[in-house]
Structure formats: structure tokens, C-alpha cells
Amino acid sequence: MSALASEMPLARKAPSLSATGMTKTFGSFTALGDVSIDVAAGSFHALLGENGAGKSTLVKCIMGFYSADKGQVTLDGQEISIRSPRDARAHGIGMVYQHFTLVPCLTAAENLVISRADAPSVINWVKERKALDAFMETMPFRVPLDAQVSSLSAGEKQKLEILKLLYLDQRFMILDEPTSVLTPGEADEMLGLLHGMCDRGEITVLMISHKFREVKTFCDRFSVLRRGRLTGEGDAKLATVEEMSRMMIGDTEVRERAARVSHAETKEVLELAGLCAEDDAGLPAIQGVNLKIKGGEIVGIAGVSGNGQSALVEALAGQRPLTDGEITIHGEIFTPKRGNFDRFKVFGLPEEPLKNATVPRMSVAENIAFRSFDKPPITSLGWWMSKGPMRAKAEELIARYRVKTTSPDAPIETLSGGNVQRAVLARELSGDVDVLIVANPCFGLDFASVADIRSQIMEARNRGAAVLLVSEDLDEILELADRVAVMSGGTISYVAPIEATDRNTIGQHMAGH
Amino acid sequence: MADMTVQSLSIAQIKRRPSVGTLRLAEAIIIPVAALIVSALIFSIFLLVLDKSPITFFTLIWTGGFGSSFSFQNTLQRAAPLILTGLAFAVPARIGLTMIGGEGALVLGGLSAAAIAIPLVSAGVPAFLTLPVMAIAAMLAGGLWIGFAGWLRYYRGVNETISSLLLSYIAIATMNFFVEGILRDPASANKPSTMPIGDAYRIGAIPGTQVHWGLAAGLILAVVLHILMTRTTFGFAARVTGGNARAALAQGLPVGKLIVICTMIAGACAGLAGFYEVAAVHGQANASLVAGYGFTGILVAFLARQVPLAVIPVAILFGALNAAGGVIQRRMGMPDATVLVLQGLIFVVLLTSETFYGRIPFLQPKRVEDRT
Numbered sequence: 001m002s003a004l005a006s007e008m009p010l011a012r013k014a015p016s017l018s019a020t021g022m023t024k025t026f027g028s029f030t031a032l033g034d035v036s037i038d039v040a041a042g043s044f045h046a047l048l049g050e051n052g053a054g055k056s057t058l059v060k061c062i063m064g065f066y067s068a069d070k071g072q073v074t075l076d077g078q079e080i081s082i083r084s085p086r087d088a089r090a091h092g093i094g095m096v097y098q099h100f101t102l103v104p105c106l107t108a109a110e111n112l113v114i115s116r117a118d119a120p121s122v123i124n125w126v127k128e129r130k131a132l133d134a135f136m137e138t139m140p141f142r143v144p145l146d147a148q149v150s151s152l153s154a155g156e157k158q159k160l161e162i163l164k165l166l167y168l169d170q171r172f173m174i175l176d177e178p179t180s181v182l183t184p185g186e187a188d189e190m191l192g193l194l195h196g197m198c199d200r201g202e203i204t205v206l207m208i209s210h211k212f213r214e215v216k217t218f219c220d221r222f223s224v225l226r227r228g229r230l231t232g233e234g235d236a237k238l239a240t241v242e243e244m245s246r247m248m249i250g251d252t253e254v255r256e257r258a259a260r261v262s263h264a265e266t267k268e269v270l271e272l273a274g275l276c277a278e279d280d281a282g283l284p285a286i287q288g289v290n291l292k293i294k295g296g297e298i299v300g301i302a303g304v305s306g307n308g309q310s311a312l313v314e315a316l317a318g319q320r321p322l323t324d325g326e327i328t329i330h331g332e333i334f335t336p337k338r339g340n341f342d343r344f345k346v347f348g349l350p351e352e353p354l355k356n357a358t359v360p361r362m363s364v365a366e367n368i369a370f371r372s373f374d375k376p377p378i379t380s381l382g383w384w385m386s387k388g389p390m391r392a393k394a395e396e397l398i399a400r401y402r403v404k405t406t407s408p409d410a411p412i413e414t415l416s417g418g419n420v421q422r423a424v425l426a427r428e429l430s431g432d433v434d435v436l437i438v439a440n441p442c443f444g445l446d447f448a449s450v451a452d453i454r455s456q457i458m459e460a461r462n463r464g465a466a467v468l469l470v471s472e473d474l475d476e477i478l479e480l481a482d483r484v485a486v487m488s489g490g491t492i493s494y495v496a497p498i499e500a501t502d503r504n505t506i507g508q509h510m511a512g513h
Numbered sequence: 514m515a516d517m518t519v520q521s522l523s524i525a526q527i528k529r530r531p532s533v534g535t536l537r538l539a540e541a542i543i544i545p546v547a548a549l550i551v552s553a554l555i556f557s558i559f560l561l562v563l564d565k566s567p568i569t570f571f572t573l574i575w576t577g578g579f580g581s582s583f584s585f586q587n588t589l590q591r592a593a594p595l596i597l598t599g600l601a602f603a604v605p606a607r608i609g610l611t612m613i614g615g616e617g618a619l620v621l622g623g624l625s626a627a628a629i630a631i632p633l634v635s636a637g638v639p640a641f642l643t644l645p646v647m648a649i650a651a652m653l654a655g656g657l658w659i660g661f662a663g664w665l666r667y668y669r670g671v672n673e674t675i676s677s678l679l680l681s682y683i684a685i686a687t688m689n690f691f692v693e694g695i696l697r698d699p700a701s702a703n704k705p706s707t708m709p710i711g712d713a714y715r716i717g718a719i720p721g722t723q724v725h726w727g728l729a730a731g732l733i734l735a736v737v738l739h740i741l742m743t744r745t746t747f748g749f750a751a752r753v754t755g756g757n758a759r760a761a762l763a764q765g766l767p768v769g770k771l772i773v774i775c776t777m778i779a780g781a782c783a784g785l786a787g788f789y790e791v792a793a794v795h796g797q798a799n800a801s802l803v804a805g806y807g808f809t810g811i812l813v814a815f816l817a818r819q820v821p822l823a824v825i826p827v828a829i830l831f832g833a834l835n836a837a838g839g840v841i842q843r844r845m846g847m848p849d850a851t852v853l854v855l856q857g858l859i860f861v862v863l864l865t866s867e868t869f870y871g872r873i874p875f876l877q878p879k880r881v882e883d884r885t
Contacts, residue, residue, distance in 0.1 A: 027874075317762070317763040318762050318763060318765055319759055319762040319763055336765060337765045337767075338764065338765030338766060338767070339765070340765065341764070341765050348763060350763060355757070355759065356759050356760060356763060357760055357763060358757065358760055359752070359753050359756030359757045359760055360756065360757065361756055362752065362753070362756055363533075366749070370753065370760070370764050371764070373746060373749050373750075374746040374749075374750075379746055382746070383745045383746050383747060384744065384745060384746075385744055385745060385746055385749060406533065407532065407533050409532065409533040409534050410533045411533075
């Protein structure tokens with residue numbers, strides 16, 4: 001076992017990998033149709049594509065989670081057969097998932113040792129620590145080995161995941177959107193390090209991404225998938241962003257973005273004063289959030305995930321009790337109860353709508369009726385519900401908001417992510433809106449849906465709504481917001497009009513400086 | 514050319530496909546029925562190993578449960594409490610809770626009914642006043658008991674399955690405590706019981722049958738609760754809460770109140786079953802109340818897919834199983850508990866069958882494939 005550690009640094013070089021003619025179907029659906037990619041040894045290769053384009057299917061076939069219907073994988077020119085993730089691991093192919101796979105209550109060192117397939121049943125920690133220290137000496141970056149993983153920052157966890165692959169001597173790395181949980185600074189540092197290791201021929205990286213900026217800055221080559229087909233590949237330095245995005249979205253007609261209408265001076269509508277709330281473990285999640293939003297204004301809240309943004313949205317939506325502070329709308333105190341949502345015209349588009357805003361097993365029509373089921377025309381006598389008016393309203397909104405569904409009676413969980421979000425949008429935006437609370441509205445959606453949904457939010461603003469937009473996508477905030485606020489450590493640490501700030505300044509405040 | 518055939522074929526398929534609602538209904542019927550058949554097959558193997566004839570067994574179930582007017586009335590008699598305890602599981606299930614405390618609520622309901630009857634009977638209050646008071650006492654006791662488990666769930670985060678199960682044991686112990694203590698009728702020598710309410714206070718049979726009125730109460734409640742859960746704003750709000758409590762909170766629904774009301778309704782149903790056991794069957798409260806109706810009710814509700822109306826036929830089916838127990842014991846020389854083995858087996862197969870929902874290809878609506 002110590003032999004593993006001592007032989008490790010020079011055991012393997014960066015391999016090359018090609019997947020040829022990969023095909024995978026699920027029932028009648030072709031998730032992957034005859035896709036081939038070549039990743040040269042020591043290159044940093046980007047795999048681009050929208051959600052559902054087949055990127056995950058492709059890497060899952062390479063990793064052995066799925067077995068491809070057709071196609072071959074060759075490693076350093078030799079054909080290999082990968083039937084399970086264990087085989088992939090034996091061939092030195094490793095993957096870093098979007099969500100961390102570390103054990104939070106163990107230390108970094110413990111996480112590394114237990115990840116080994118040959119971890120002994122009784123661990124000689126003195127010996128292992130020596131081996132680990134020797135291993136860390138050879139690495140271009142470090143993490144504190146004795147720190148509990150739960151106390152590490154997202155960037156450090158990501159580094160630890162990568163160290164884990166190196167420790168296991170997996171020199172072909174697949175990274176699934178590795179920067180989605182990092183600050184812009186952390187992301188650039190991380191990618192820079194990986195880029196350096198690729199250049200020195202220590203590792204080969206295949207990175208799933210949809211951030212063009214990162215691909216242009218750090219990657220050597222790229223391949224693009226759309227609807228399960230390879231639609232393009234090329235040199236990441238030479239190709240333009242326009243070319244890449246055309247390959248990704250094809251000729252899909254993208255709805256014209258709603259233009260920003262400028263308002264005359266408007267009054268403050270929503271005011272948050274000293275809001276405090278606790279997380280599920282009873283620790284302070286938000287501590288004294290103060291913010292004022294005018295009618296016809298979008299305030300974007302940026303921040304690294306986990307700095308209290310979701311607790312803030314939950315508190316405003318009534319999903320989390322406030323421990324202190326007041327929400328006022330038009331000068332009146334607002335408590336998130338059913339009657340008040342209507343009286344104050346407060347609407348919301350929470351993140352992950354399937355989890356937060358719908359009942360997956362109820363029908364599309366029923367889900368669309370959540371706001372109106374207890375009022376006429378659906379309800380008479382205050383309690384008796386009629387299906388007819390509910391269905392009629394649902395059919396109208398399904399048509400108006402272009403929700404693709406087999407029938408209003410289909411369970412909403414059978415819809416794609418974009419259509420679930422459209423159905424929620426139809427429910428929340430079809431009336432008069434004074435206050436709109438939005439959280440990561442476009443997370444995981446395709447291009448056309450993103451454009452559509454952002455337009456709807458902009459239109460609500462133009463009609464005079466006060467919009468609070470919480471987003472982990474800085475580009476989204478830069479595109480939509482009139483003012484930017486940064487949340488860090490449970491409070492709002494920075495507020496500025498959009499024209500008076502830039503990506504760098506916001507990034508620094510996100511990191512807590 | 515090939516493409517065109519494929520396309521026209523798929524359009525034809527879409528046109529032939531039944532509606533989403535029909536498919537879901539078909540699924541909800543086919544899977545439990547298939548589970549019953551599979552359980553019967555497995556049980557047949559069990560019988561063959563014991564060198565008994567499965568054919569005789571299932572024939573006896575049929576004759577013992579439905580074969581004659583007498584046996585069918587026996588079945589209905591046993592189905593009556595099962596409808597009520599089935600509802601006691603089904604209603605909280607609609608709001609997302611797994612409440613298995615029906616047994617305790619039934620026992621406590623029976624005890625309360627018998628206890629409140631003692632002073633009323635000895636004071637000579639007429640039956641038409643005494644019986645409603647007994648019924649209300651039983652429903653209140655059961656309702657508060659299960660309602661307490663619901664309250665613990667929402668306001669203190671206590672797992673309702675564990676708490677309702679443990680509350681059942683407390684309820685049974687409480688009954689024993691009173692029946693063997695201060696409420697004991699000195700005349701009940703071998704089997705400690707409360708004072709008999711007397712024949713004048715017993716609820717009679719539905720005219721023309723030997724089945725007591727508990728059956729009618731069960732049927733009416735099943736219909737009323739079905740309407741409540743499917744056609745009213747209360748039921749809609751409860752289903753939203755049961756399907757996704759986070760979404761319910763975001764809609765400003767009073768989740769805590771809904772949970773407590775649903776669990777109180779459930780407890781009241783089981784408590785009412787206890788009332789009928791005392792007022793119509795035993796005439797007093799004693800250990801006979803602990804007959805497992807509460808637990809069989811869980812099985813009934815499961816097989817009925819938590820649909821109040823469907824509880825009725827399933828309860829009758831299980832009533833028949835129980836009714837046939839005696840015949841099987843006499844004719845096949847097998848212990849009474851044989852039927853319990855079959856019930857347990859059905860439960861396990863049924864739980865397994867839950868995993869097949871949404872996985873049987875011909876029962877699925879066509880998904881919209883818009884991976885753009």
C-alpha cells in the first residue's frame with residue numbers, strides 16, 4: 001500500500017483518449033447518435049452543449065455508468081472495454097462531479113485514504129500521513145490535510161476532488177461544470193492550475209462547460225453536442241464565441257429580448273429591514289439584510305451559493321420563519337400568508353421549480369391553479385371546486401405561455417425543465433404583479449427557454465413590478481438588473497447601480513473582500 | 514421513405530393512446546390486482562410445501578367469504594371496522610403522512626365509549642341520547658390521539674410513523690389499566706371488562722341483515738371523505754401539502770392546520786370503529802378490542818391506493834379473508850393464523866409493487882420530447 005504512494009508521481013503520464021461512434025438510446029429516444037471525440041494527450045478539451053444535448057450521457061458511457069449501444073473507447077491507441085466505473089478507474093479515468101462526493105465529516109486526509117480501492121481495513125495513519133505528505137510535495141496546489149472537509153471553502157473542496165483523482169493516479173480527468181460553485185476568482189485560479197498541468201503533460205482533461213469565456217481562456221480544443229449529435233469541433237483559441245454558440249443552439253429561433261424601458265422616478269415598493277433567519281441546523285443563515293426596491297426596478301443579488309441567498313428567498317416566500325426584521329410593501333408590514341400574497345400582489349419564481357413551486361405528481365392544470373384554486377370561478381361557496389373552469393384557465397395559459405405538454409391532465413413531472421418553469425411563470429405572472437421574487441430562474445434550462453424567461457421577467461419589471469432577482473449566474477444579473485447587491489456571509493455587503501460596477505468588483509465582494 | 518413510415522406510425526400511435534387520466538387509473542388498478550395475484554401464487558407454493566391444496570384453500574376463501582348469504586354478512590360485519598381504519602390511514606396519507614396508529618385510536622375510542630356509557634346507563638339515560646354521546650366521545654378520543662401525532666409531526670418534527678405506532682401501545686396499555694382497574698366490572702372474572710352496556714343500549718343490525726350499523730357509517734364516511742379530498746378546496750390544499758410541503762408553504766397554505774385537521778379526521782374514523790366494536794359487537798370494552806383491525810386497515814388503505822372510495826371494496830375483500838379463517842381452520846386443519854400469513858405476504862408484495870408505478874411501458878403517456 002505504501003508502494004502505491006511512492007510509485008505514484010511517475011507512474012502514469014497523461015493519456016490520450018478517443019471515443020468513436022458512440023451511440024446510446026433510451027427507448028425510442030436517441031441520447032447519443034454516432035458521436036466521436038478525440039482528446040489528445042496533455043490537452044484541455046472542452047465539451048460544450050446545452051442541457052439535454054448528450055454531454056452527460058457521453059461521459060457516463062466513458063465512465064462505465066452506462067454501456068453504449070455502439071462505439072469504442074481507446075486509451076493511448078489501445079481499445080479498452082469499460083463496463084463499470086470500477087473499470088474506468090482501473091484504466092486511470094476519473095471524474096469530478098458537479099456536486100462534491102467528499103465525506104463532509106471526515107478530514108481531507110481521511111477522504112483521500114478511504115477513496116482508495118485497496119484501503120486496508122486497519123489504517124496505519126502514521127505511515128499514510130508520511131505518504132500523503134510526500135504526495136502533496138509533488139502537487140502544484142495544496143489543501144489543509146487535517147481540516148474537516150465541511151470547513152473547507154468550495155474552491156478548496158474542488159481542489160481536493162482533483163487531488164483525489166491524482167492520488168488515485170487517474171490521469172484522464174472528466175470535469176462536470178467544475179466552476180459552477182466557485183467565485184470567478186477561484187474558478188480562474190483552478191482552471192489556470194489545470195491548464196498548467198496539462199501543458200506539462202501531467203494530465204489530460206475533458207471538461208463539460210457552457211461558459212464560453214472559460215473555454216476561450218483556458219481550453220485547447222472543444223467539441224460541441226446538440227440533440228445527441230456532434231455538431232462541431234475546433235481550436236478553442238481560434239473559434240469565436242458566435243461560432244461556438246451557433247453550433248450549440250443551431251438555428252433555433254430565439255425570441256427577441258424584451259428591451260429595458262426607463263421609468264420616471266418611482267416609489268419604493270419592497271423594503272427589507274434587518275431580516276434574520278436561521279438555517280435548518282439552527283445557525284444564523286441571514287443576519288440583518290436591509291434592502292429597498294423601487295417599482296419598475298430589478299435588484300440582482302449576486303453571491304457564491306450558500307451565503308444566505310436561498311434562506312432569504314425562503315423567508316420571503318414563507319418557507320422559512322423570520323427570527324427578526326420586517327418586510328414592508330407599500331409601507332405596510334407583509335407577512336407571507338396566503339391572503340397577503342394576493343393582497344400585496346406578491347409572486348415568486350423559486351429556484352428548482354419542480355422542488356419548490358410544484359407538486360410533481362399533480363397535473364399541469366392543478367399546478368397552474370395553485371394561486372386561484374380557492375377563488376371564483378374555480379371555487380363556489382368558498383369550498384366546492386369545479387374542474388371545468390380550472391381546465392379552461394389552464395388551457396388558456398398553456399397556449400399563451402407556450403407550455404409543451406401532452407395534456408393539461410399530464411403530471412407536471414413529465415414535462416421538461418423549461419416547460420415546468422414556463423408553467424410556473426404562467427401561474428405567477430399572468431396577473432397584476434407588484435413584487436416578484438425570483439431565484440435562479442434559468443438554472444439548467446436551454447437557450448430558447450432562458451431567453452423567453454428572462455424576457456418575461458424584464459416585461460414584469462417594465463410593467464412596474466419591484467423585482468428581487470437572486471442568481472448564481474453573474475451574467476444573468478449583469479443582463480437583467482438595474483442595481484446589483486452582493487450577499488456574503490448572510491448580509492448584503494455591497495450595493496451599486498449596474499452602470500457603476502463591473503464583473504471584477506462584484507467578484508471581489510463575492511469573495512468577501 | 515423509411516422516415517415517413519416511422520412518423521406516420523407514431524402519429525397513429527398517439528391517436529390510439531388513451532388519455533392521461535385513463536392510463537393513470539388503469540395503472541392504479543392493474544398494479545394492485547397483479548400484486549394480489551402474485552401474492553396468491555407465492556402463497557400457493559407455501560401451501561404446496563405444507564402438502565395442502567391451494568385450490569381447496571382459495572375455494573374455501575370464496576365460500577367462507579362470499580359463498581352464502583350468511584358468510585357474506587359475516588364478511589360485511591368484519592369489513593365495517595376495516596373501512597373505518599382504512600380511512601384512518603388513507604386520509605393522512607393524502608397529506609403525506611404515514612400514520613399507523615389506527616389500532617390505538619380504535620382501542621381508545623372503544624374505551625372512551627364504554628367509560629362514558631357507565632354513568633349514563635346507570636342513570637337510565639335513554640339509548641337514543643347515550644349512543645350519540647358514546648360515538649362523539651370515541652371520535653374525540655381517537656381524533657385527539659392521532660391529531661396529537663400530527664401536531665408532533667409538524668410543530669416538533671417528530672416522525673409520525675414512529676410516534677403513532679408508539680402511541681398505539683400506550684393506548685392499549687391505557688385500556689388495560691382502566692379495564693383491569695377502576696373501570697373493571699367485578700362480574701367479569703376471567704376476562705377483565707368494563708360494565709356491559711346492556712342489550713337495551715346495543716346498536717342493532719341493519720334491518721333485514723345481521724350486519725351492524727358500523728357498515729353504513731363506514732360507507733357514508735368513505736363517500737364523504739372521498740368528496741372532501743377530491744372536490745373541495747380543503748382536499749386540494751391537503752393534496753398540495755402532501756405532494757410538496759415546500760410548495761404549499763410558498764403558496765401560503767396553512768400547512769400545520771391542514772395536517773392537524775387531517776390527522777384528527779383519521780383518528781375520529783378509527784375511534785368510531787372502536788365505538789361500533791363496543792356498542793354493536795362486544796357490548797363492553799375489553800382486550801377483544803385489540804383485534805388487529807387498526808393494522809389491517811393500513812394494508813387495506815395501501816391496496817386501495819389511499820383512495821377513500823376504493824377502501825370499501827378492499828375492506829370487503831379483507832373482511833372475507835378474515836371470515837374464511839374459521840372455515841379454513843376446520844376444513845383444512847390449518848391454524849387460524851394462516852390467513853395472517855397471507856395478509857403479511859400481500860403486504861410485502863404490495864410494497865414491492867409500489868416500485869412499478871411509472872415503469873410499465875404500455876401504461877405510460879407519451880412524453881413530450883423537446884430536447885432543444
